[in-house]
Amino acid sequence: MIQPSSVFSNLTVSLGERSYPIVIGRHLLDDSDFARYVPGKRIAIVTNTVVAPLYLQRLLDMLGAAGKSCISIVLPDGEEEKNAANLMRIFDALLEHKCDRKTTLLALGGGVIGDMTGFAAATYMRGVPFVQVPTTLLAQVDSSVGGKTAINHPLGKNMIGAFYQPQAVLADTATLASLPDRELSAGMAEVIKHGAIIDAPFFDWLEANIVKLMARDDAALAYAIQRSCEIKADVVRQDEREGGLRAILNFGHTFAHAIEAGMGYGTWLHGEAVGCGMVMAADLSERLGFLSASDKARIIALVQAAGLPVTAPDLGAERWLDLMEVDKKNEDGKIKFILLKPLGQSIITGAPAEFVRATLAACTQADK
Amino acid sequence: MIQPSSVFSNLTVSLGERSYPIVIGRHLLDDSDFARYVPGKRIAIVTNTVVAPLYLQRLLDMLGAAGKSCISIVLPDGEEEKNAANLMRIFDALLEHKCDRKTTLLALGGGVIGDMTGFAAATYMRGVPFVQVPTTLLAQVDSSVGGKTAINHPLGKNMIGAFYQPQAVLADTATLASLPDRELSAGMAEVIKHGAIIDAPFFDWLEANIVKLMARDDAALAYAIQRSCEIKADVVRQDEREGGLRAILNFGHTFAHAIEAGMGYGTWLHGEAVGCGMVMAADLSERLGFLSASDKARIIALVQAAGLPVTAPDLGAERWLDLMEVDKKNEDGKIKFILLKPLGQSIITGAPAEFVRATLAACTQADK
Numbered sequence: 069m070i071q072p073s074s075v076f077s078n079l080t081v082s083l084g085e086r087s088y089p090i091v092i093g094r095h096l097l098d099d100s101d102f103a104r105y106v107p108g109k110r111i112a113i114v115t116n117t118v119v120a121p122l123y124l125q126r127l128l129d130m131l132g133a134a135g136k137s138c139i140s141i142v143l144p145d146g147e148e149e150k151n152a153a154n155l156m157r158i159f160d161a162l163l164e165h166k167c168d169r170k171t172t173l174l175a176l177g178g179g180v181i182g183d184m185t186g187f188a189a190a191t192y193m194r195g196v197p198f199v200q201v202p203t204t205l206l207a208q209v210d211s212s213v214g215g216k217t218a219i220n221h222p223l224g225k226n227m228i229g230a231f232y233q234p235q236a237v238l239a240d241t242a243t244l245a246s247l248p249d250r251e252l253s254a255g256m257a258e259v260i261k262h263g264a265i266i267d268a269p270f271f272d273w274l275e276a277n278i279v280k281l282m283a284r285d286d287a288a289l290a291y292a293i294q295r296s297c298e299i300k301a302d303v304v305r306q307d308e309r310e311g312g313l314r315a316i317l318n319f320g321h322t323f324a325h326a327i328e329a330g331m332g333y334g335t336w337l338h339g340e341a342v343g344c345g346m347v348m349a350a351d352l353s354e355r356l357g358f359l360s361a362s363d364k365a366r367i368i369a370l371v372q373a374a375g376l377p378v379t380a381p382d383l384g385a386e387r388w389l390d391l392m393e394v395d396k397k398n399e400d401g402k403i404k405f406i407l408l409k410p411l412g413q414s415i416i417t418g419a420p421a422e423f424v425r426a427t428l429a430a431c432t433q434a435d436k
Numbered sequence: 437m438i439q440p441s442s443v444f445s446n447l448t449v450s451l452g453e454r455s456y457p458i459v460i461g462r463h464l465l466d467d468s469d470f471a472r473y474v475p476g477k478r479i480a481i482v483t484n485t486v487v488a489p490l491y492l493q494r495l496l497d498m499l500g501a502a503g504k505s506c507i508s509i510v511l512p513d514g515e516e517e518k519n520a521a522n523l524m525r526i527f528d529a530l531l532e533h534k535c536d537r538k539t540t541l542l543a544l545g546g547g548v549i550g551d552m553t554g555f556a557a558a559t560y561m562r563g564v565p566f567v568q569v570p571t572t573l574l575a576q577v578d579s580s581v582g583g584k585t586a587i588n589h590p591l592g593k594n595m596i597g598a599f600y601q602p603q604a605v606l607a608d609t610a611t612l613a614s615l616p617d618r619e620l621s622a623g624m625a626e627v628i629k630h631g632a633i634i635d636a637p638f639f640d641w642l643e644a645n646i647v648k649l650m651a652r653d654d655a656a657l658a659y660a661i662q663r664s665c666e667i668k669a670d671v672v673r674q675d676e677r678e679g680g681l682r683a684i685l686n687f688g689h690t691f692a693h694a695i696e697a698g699m700g701y702g703t704w705l706h707g708e709a710v711g712c713g714m715v716m717a718a719d720l721s722e723r724l725g726f727l728s729a730s731d732k733a734r735i736i737a738l739v740q741a742a743g744l745p746v747t748a749p750d751l752g753a754e755r756w757l758d759l760m761e762v763d764k765k766n767e768d769g770k771i772k773f774i775l776l777k778p779l780g781q782s783i784i785t786g787a788p789a790e791f792v793r794a795t796l797a798a799c800t801q802a803d804k
Contacts, residue, residue: 152520156520159589159596160591163592168766168767169764170767187559191555192596194599195598195677216562221527221531223532227527227531228527228559229559229562230558230563231562394531399536399538400538
């Protein structure tokens, strides 16, 4: 059943000649008008076994109606699949189909598909056009915007990648209807992050609307996605290649990456690890005197209301520190943290080891 | 024995904020003055099992004397090793040593090491500093300059890669003394190419000096390297990402890539395939009326005098065409050729299938 599409918002990520639009709306996938955002005549759609049965045919129909010729590459689902072997499967398929430098790679799926397809686009024949069609909340509010692409390495998350901007991001909010609850929560972690690091009024709004959001209220979700994309686009505009400011988008991620690597990719969803990681970063912020106890409590409560874990896995302190030492933000062997000072603002800083150990001890116990 | 170093030439590749120097001289590897071209305190040297015993210790001493801390990663030698598995070995070592975003990757070796290390530098943590120390003629005159990095795919050469400029190229001509004759010839193919496509007087000079060059005359080699780097730097300055002009540097390469893939990487050296590929491109140029029979004969004679093959392997016409169809320059399934019109100038063009087939037939026979 074709439904009329409605566009909530059309933003631009302003990066000079690499600028691109983010279109957020309902039923974009059913409307061949949106094919104009997809450059080229030949499109290679990369998706996964969960998303393909839901949306692939509709996307093929939409692009076909606009006169484009498509191939599709369907990969297994899950963070543990964001690896070199699946990246090579994309290259294999592109070469078998003799895709050339003008072939557009289109990522249809969540953050894993988006990151991996983006990296394939950055490196296939040294770079081909790329479009993001995110179908999860996490991808719509975060990973599809800003041009970070990567795959994981067994020794660290996103360790192999490139900065490579898409030509367009098309976020169809209707795809969120099919999202499992756990994935909705995972996406909400990045939404909360955007409020915590830079926009206290948005954090207040999230507290007031978290129940509506978790009930998938259309208007509330659309606003949360739009505001998240605005915040992220603004940070990326100021610092595309993470020379400074952009690192604040990693709030919670130093801890999160250690959780994901330590537990094995795919055990916790990335957003779940980020939710817990934000609680840990808030704890460390409080210990260093940057954040009040009440604001820390607000963060824990909002993360919990979003259905996310607030107690960290007990990896052992040495393993925790070891895993955090390979974080990309680090320099000269010192771990860098993104902390809140206060809620709604962030700083990038090292931290004395005894404070970090105290946070690890406190956050791995259930009764904080 | 430490010998005094002498700098023949210090060029700049002018690419705005990505500009970098090319230093050409004798015994640079023994002179810690040159460490100032290598940024950062921590250096990861990537080399191979053939080059390591010859030059690794001297480079470690030179960088160590300048206060830098080094690790080294020694890979197997050969074009067939320019693959995803060895790329992953570089990442494994970097992560095991907890190398961070400020670690400089240094390529010590020929084109394979340079291309693979450059691609690792482009993608490790989304980009780390990179220095080229080419030790073969081919790398000194061609592959170390211009920022093309890549690995091969079983279905095509250099299919996975990035444009990523080094911070410096340090070419020590003393390393050519240890080069096998076959590799000297292979490098000479790219030198001849630079004359053929854009600089007829340099082509004349090469004809007059090819015997000296093959006898490894110091002054002649230094001039050939310098002029090649000047030509390449000038083309790259005008078209860094191969939007147009830069493609002329692929003269002979459409055929060469098919030879390399068709024979299996490493059977023919890249430069050998380019030598033969230039003969084939000259043949096609003549058939299309772009090049005189006498200029074609001059190209064949010079390629032959450089010790390079002038007869192509008989892969069968269909396999030839199939292999050439995956060339990166192609668009919409049409093979693009770089041809001479006349000697010393080049054009990028398609060609009627019957002419291509005639060239394939003629060039796979020994008696042209």
